[in-house]
Amino acid sequence: MTASRTARERVRAELTREITDIARRQLATEGAGGLSLRAVAREMGMVSSAIYRYFPSRDDLLTALIIDGYNAIGAAVEQADADCPQDDFLLRWLTAGHAVREWAVAHPHEYALLYGSPVPGYQAPQDTIAARVRDVAVLGRIISDAWQAGAVHAPATEPPPELTAEAAAFRELMPGVPDNVIWRAISAWTALYGWVNFEVFGQFNNTIEDRRTAFDHSMRLMAATMGLAQ
Amino acid sequence: MTASRTARERVRAELTREITDIARRQLATEGAGGLSLRAVAREMGMVSSAIYRYFPSRDDLLTALIIDGYNAIGAAVEQADADCPQDDFLLRWLTAGHAVREWAVAHPHEYALLYGSPVPGYQAPQDTIAARVRDVAVLGRIISDAWQAGAVHAPATEPPPELTAEAAAFRELMPGVPDNVIWRAISAWTALYGWVNFEVFGQFNNTIEDRRTAFDHSMRLMAATMGLAQ
DNA sequence: AGTCGTCAAGAGCAGTGCTCTCGTTTTTTG
DNA sequence: CAAAAAACGAGAGCACTGCTCTTGACGACT
Numbered sequence: 001m002t003a004s005r006t007a008r009e010r011v012r013a014e015l016t017r018e019i020t021d022i023a024r025r026q027l028a029t030e031g032a033g034g035l036s037l038r039a040v041a042r043e044m045g046m047v048s049s050a051i052y053r054y055f056p057s058r059d060d061l062l063t064a065l066i067i068d069g070y071n072a073i074g075a076a077v078e079q080a081d082a083d084c085p086q087d088d089f090l091l092r093w094l095t096a097g098h099a100v101r102e103w104a105v106a107h108p109h110e111y112a113l114l115y116g117s118p119v120p121g122y123q124a125p126q127d128t129i130a131a132r133v134r135d136v137a138v139l140g141r142i143i144s145d146a147w148q149a150g151a152v153h154a155p156a157t158e159p160p161p162e163l164t165a166e167a168a169a170f171r172e173l174m175p176g177v178p179d180n181v182i183w184r185a186i187s188a189w190t191a192l193y194g195w196v197n198f199e200v201f202g203q204f205n206n207t208i209e210d211r212r213t214a215f216d217h218s219m220r221l222m223a224a225t226m227g228l229a230q
Numbered sequence: 231m232t233a234s235r236t237a238r239e240r241v242r243a244e245l246t247r248e249i250t251d252i253a254r255r256q257l258a259t260e261g262a263g264g265l266s267l268r269a270v271a272r273e274m275g276m277v278s279s280a281i282y283r284y285f286p287s288r289d290d291l292l293t294a295l296i297i298d299g300y301n302a303i304g305a306a307v308e309q310a311d312a313d314c315p316q317d318d319f320l321l322r323w324l325t326a327g328h329a330v331r332e333w334a335v336a337h338p339h340e341y342a343l344l345y346g347s348p349v350p351g352y353q354a355p356q357d358t359i360a361a362r363v364r365d366v367a368v369l370g371r372i373i374s375d376a377w378q379a380g381a382v383h384a385p386a387t388e389p390p391p392e393l394t395a396e397a398a399a400f401r402e403l404m405p406g407v408p409d410n411v412i413w414r415a416i417s418a419w420t421a422l423y424g425w426v427n428f429e430v431f432g433q434f435n436n437t438i439e440d441r442r443t444a445f446d447h448s449m450r451l452m453a454a455t456m457g458l459a460q
Numbered sequence: 461a462g463t464c465g466t467c468a469a470g471a472g473c474a475g476t477g478c479t480c481t482c483g484t485t486t487t488t489t490g
Numbered sequence: 491c492a493a494a495a496a497a498c499g500a501g502a503g504c505a506c507t508g509c510t511c512t513t514g515a516c517g518a519c520t
Contacts, residue, residue, distance in 0.1 A: 008466080008517075033263060033349070038507065049510080050468050058508065117346025118431060119263070157454070162443045169437045186438075187421065187448040194424015195417075201348060207399045208416075213392045218417040224387070225455050238486065238497080268476065279479080280499050288477065467516075476507065481500105488495070 016054050018044060020064050024110070027065060031109045032119055037061065062119060067131050069110045074134025076103045081138050089146035090220075090228050096138050097192050097219045101212075104196045111200050115193060133169075136189060140173030143185045146228060147177045154227030159183045181227065188222040195219075246284050248274060250294050254340070257295060261339045262349055267291065292349060297361050299340045304364025306333045311368050319376035320450075320458050326368050327422050327449045331442075334426045341430050345423060363399075366419060370403030373415045376458060377407045384457025389413045411457065418452040425449075 022040045037058055038048040055061040080099035084092045104111040113119070114132075146152050159179050170182055177185075195218055198204055199211050208214050223229055252270045267288055268278040285291040310329035314322045334341040343349070344362075376382050389409050400412055407415075425448055428434055429441050438444050453459055 012466095032347070036507065037509090047469050048508085049470075052509075053467065112347030115427070115431070115433070117262070117342030155454070157451070159447050160443055162440050163447060166438050166440055166444060183444070183447055184451060186444070187425075187451045190424040190428050190448065191417065191421035191452075192424070194420040194422070194427060197345070197424060197427050198420050201345070203345070208396050210392050210396055213390055214396060214413070214416070217389050217393060217413055218420065221387070221414060221417045221455055222421075224385070225451055242497090266476065267478090277500050278477085279501075282478075283498060461520100463518100463520080465516105465518080468514095470513085471511090473510080474508095477505095479502105479504080481502085483498105483500090485498070486495105487497080488493105490491105490493075 019051065019054055019061070020068065023061055024065060024068070027109050027113070028107065032113050035062070063127065066113055066128055069114045070128060070131035070134065073100065073103045073114065074131060077135045077138045081142065086145065087149065089142060089149070089151050090223050092142045093223050093228055094216065094219055096142060100135060100192060101196050101199070101215055104200050108200045115197060116201065137173055139185065139189055140170065143181065143226065144174040144177055147181060152181055152227040154181055154184055156180060184226045188226050191222050192219065249281065249284055249291070250298065253291055254295060254298070257339050257343070258337065262343050265292070293357065296343055296358055299344045300358060300361035300364065303330065303333045303344065304361060307365045307368045311372065316375065317379065319372060319381050320453050322372045323453050323458055324446065324449055326372060328446070330365060330422060331426050331429070331445055334430050338430045345427060346431065367403055369415065369419055370400065373411065373456065374404040374407055377404070377411060382411055382457040384411055384414055386410060414456045418456050421452050422449065
């Protein structure tokens, strides 16, 4: 009986996957606003209303794409870090940063969906938060490993007392790491994505051309701020 | 005759301004995607096609709003810096940063229009670039002033030679400032906007609550990276 | 074998950006 | 001052969107 049930569910899963694939392709070429359920249906040879059997609304399709996107960039960063010699923490930081940047440059529209302005009228459901932490978890692990190895030499500028109860999520990612380093890591993390935002969203147009080199240099400065310089 | 000509042009300018005002209000409440020419016309008691006498397309209306937005945030930063004691460079940097952040938090949708994902199908015309540099010009002036006053004590980590021909626009903003400091300023600038992006776009939800304090601390770390720490 | 749920299809609603035409009003020109 | 020209608001209309509802057919489970 499971076979027959699976027969139906298999074609359903297949169609669902085909929808997201086409949607992702449209997203990559047209951007988030150009994603049209009717266009997806048209490309599949379906009628538009049939799509709603699989995704109750456009937002649900967007949510699926967002989750896929977080997992894709998270997997890219995890893979990049796994390929690194684990005891070279500066290299790991730089490699993870480049992985983020390169994925974003290769998938600008998907990146915009994840880290750009929220899609109007769209509220990210809780389902996304599990996938969204994969990249920052890698960063946390790098810093945490570096700290355990005694490779973090940051100036001892204590953050203000108002912040001691903040950023609990980051603390969990970096157990044992003192507040000073945690907040430096948060700063570096926001700087990393700030750069990628600027690059992907065109803020460097006609200004910085060799963006990979410039990004690398900036990430080295951030590593120094974190105390990771060798 | 100029009076009679002005009569018509005056009402035209007035209507144009009313359109942008209503559009800005809709933008603030609904976001960029919710901006509808028909809704603006409806609110003005006009018929939708009449709007096209004033803005040939939705993109042109968006462009007007974008230019206004760049000027608004630029003016806010300029004003904040002007109110500072000009010889306290760390304070000036922090004040300018807080001005950016506070404007962005107060006008999240307008900020998203300026620094978020580009509106799909919309290509920013050249008209915007004049207004868009006002905020970064303030930052450049702060660093430049600090350098002239001998108040910049940054470690002498030279950027790689590939970058010596890059970022000419930044160099013009900071005449006489050496490359090392220029690239540190660029890093700090991207970190500043990276933070604001994360905050405005909801990346700190359920993670960091006292965002002003955390931002301030991060900006102090960036000041140290630039060599502005006192 | 019959029932029940799933499915694709189609029509339809309200909304969008945008174009075109048609009178009217205002400005400019002869 | 009168005629030509330009600007304007209104309306209809096109192609498109997300989404809902209904209808009829096919497949799955008892």
